[in-house]
Amino acid sequence: MNKETSTLRSLANIIIRAVDSMERAYVQAALPLPSLDKFYDPGEHAEALAQDPQVVAASKNLVAACAQISATVWNPRRVVINHAHAYQISSCLHAVSDFNVVEVLREAGENGASVNDIGEKIGVDSGLIERILRLLATHHIFREVSPGVFANNRISSTLDKGKPSCELFKNRETRFVGSSGIAAFAEHTADMGGKSAQYLAGSLRTPGLLPFNLGYDTKEPIFEWMERPESSYHVNRFAVAMPGTAAMEPEDLIFRGFDWSALACESVIVDVGGGIGHVSLTVAKKYPHIRVVNQDFASPIQISKAHWKECFPEHLDQRMVEFQVHDFFNPQPVKNAAVFLLRHIMHDWPDDKAVVILRNLREAAQQETHLVVIEKVVPFASTRTPDDSKMCPIRGAKPPVAEAPLLPNWGAAAADIYLYDLTMHALLGGIERTAQGFYELFAKAGWKLIEIHQSAGTQMSHIVGVPA
Structure with missing residues (x-):
């Protein structure tokens, strides 16, 4: 053999x-x-x-x-x-979500709907929507019940925004509000991420410009571009998309690492770049003795206030949550934080800018302040690992390894971490980091990496630091 x-x-x-x-x-x-x-x-x-x-x-x-x-x-x-053609899958996924096909099929029931009925309801040529749905069904997204008749399945139904289709077509601006965020995240990724990624090769020949800059013909960074009035749809979609990333993780992920219960009464968590503050809200609900300061730009902070009022009004009534419009590239105004929490922030930025963010936090930190970064930690695809003795004392720094002959990082089963990595680069110049990458980043900013909590069933980790 x-x-x-x-x-x-x-x-x-x-x-x-x-x-x-x-x-x-x-x-x-x-x-x-x-x-x-x-x-x-x-x-x-x-x-x-x-x-x-x-x-x-x-x-x-x-x-x-x-x-x-x-x-x-x-x-x-x-x-x-086939891999070169893979962009067609994401573009079709964006199209069916944008035209609310999942909701139309949900209303049609288990037996599905013909492409003629779908096309009439969404205002799209039935022949084209048939081709789009058949490509997705071939990849197990939707199912073709009989020739030209399609229905939702376990995968396509995750895009359901939970509203009647007629309501979704009436007001495009608010179609994601109240949804799980999965559809918003899928559309944001396939739309802005997909368009930008097409310019990856061109950006390699154009120093100083990211794929996003070439794709959208702008020299502005994406977050400045999204502050334009004409970008409001993208901003609103992105605000809902961020909780959508949490919907793909175990519900108790935030409690599978750093011990929030150990924080004293009225300890302050600063949710840095927290969006609508859904993560710190989850912590505060379980440990209502904790104060929260949610920081972000003006647009998400306005959405955040409404979100907290709906989901945890008691914390608002007791003045245990504060909302601050703050740019984390500026000095940190909160000087009594027990924890600086950053979820999905570090991967947005290259090392030089990430150091500025963490250094601003370090300068505002007390000696007992903890830094909790919730990010993916990139494993190597090689069976050989770097000989790095400084990582040995750090709890959780060594990742689990798949059994041979599988790739040690589980290959396709972990491919999304590398997809995120290149999406972060295309849109922001950001990066998903290895454990060594986090160690070096923390050290440059005056923090000491002490532990990495790697939770089974998810790629997300709690990367914990203290002042060096």
Whole structure:
């Protein structure tokens, strides 16, 4: 038996063991495995079980092994050309969400709707919408019930904004308000991220300009561009999209790392660049003795006030939450913070700018202040790791590794972290960092990295620092 045949058999065995593990978990719970053809309902017991660490681990091995088998056995020329065409998937995903197709199909029921009915309701040529939906259905997003008749499935239904389609068509500006944020995040990524990414090669030949600058013909950074009055739709969509990133994570992720319960009564959390403050709100709901200062630009702060008033009015009434319009590139005004919390902030910026943000926090910090950065920590795709003795004493700095012959980072099962990385570069010049990258970044800004909490079932980590 040659090496490649042996590798193929090893991957197949990983798949068999993973299937056995998943089936065992669902049999023991007397639950069916969630069906691809059914509507996604995160409240169902079967979907809740899908977040169980044992099931997540099995799913991760399945996805990684299946993708590696496909890459091993499929025609490599077809593989590379299919990847070159992959932009069509994101553009079609954007189109069906933008025209509220998921909601139209939800109203049609399990038997779906014909492309003629869909086209008439959304005002789009039925032949084109059929081609768009068939491409997505071929990638298991939607299902073609019968020729030219489509229905939602477990994947497409995650884009449901939860409103009647007629209401969504009436007011485009507010169509995402009250939704899970998944559709907003998918549209933001496929729209602005996708358009910018097409200019990656061109930007490599144009020093000083990002793909976003070339794609949108502007020299302004994206956040300045979004402050324009004509960019209000993008701003509102982005504000809802940020909680959408949380919807893809375990509900208790914020409590799977830093110990918020250890904070004394009326300790202050500063949610730096907190958007609408959904993360600090989650902490405050569980530990209402904690004060919150939510900081961001004026537009998201206005949305934040309404969000807190709706979701946690008690904290407002007791004056335990404050809203500040603040640019984190300026000196930090809060001098009594117990915790500076930054979720999805560091990956927006290259190292030189990220250092400025963290140094401003360090200058405002007390000796007992903690820095909690919630980000992805990038693993290597190589079986060889750098020999870095300074990382050894840091708890959690060594990532878990997949079993051979899988790629040590689980390959396709972890591919989204690298997709995010290049999206951050395209839009902002940002970067997803390795553990070593965070260590060096903290050190440059006067912080000492002391621990990385890596939680099972998610790529997000709590990266904790203290004043150096």
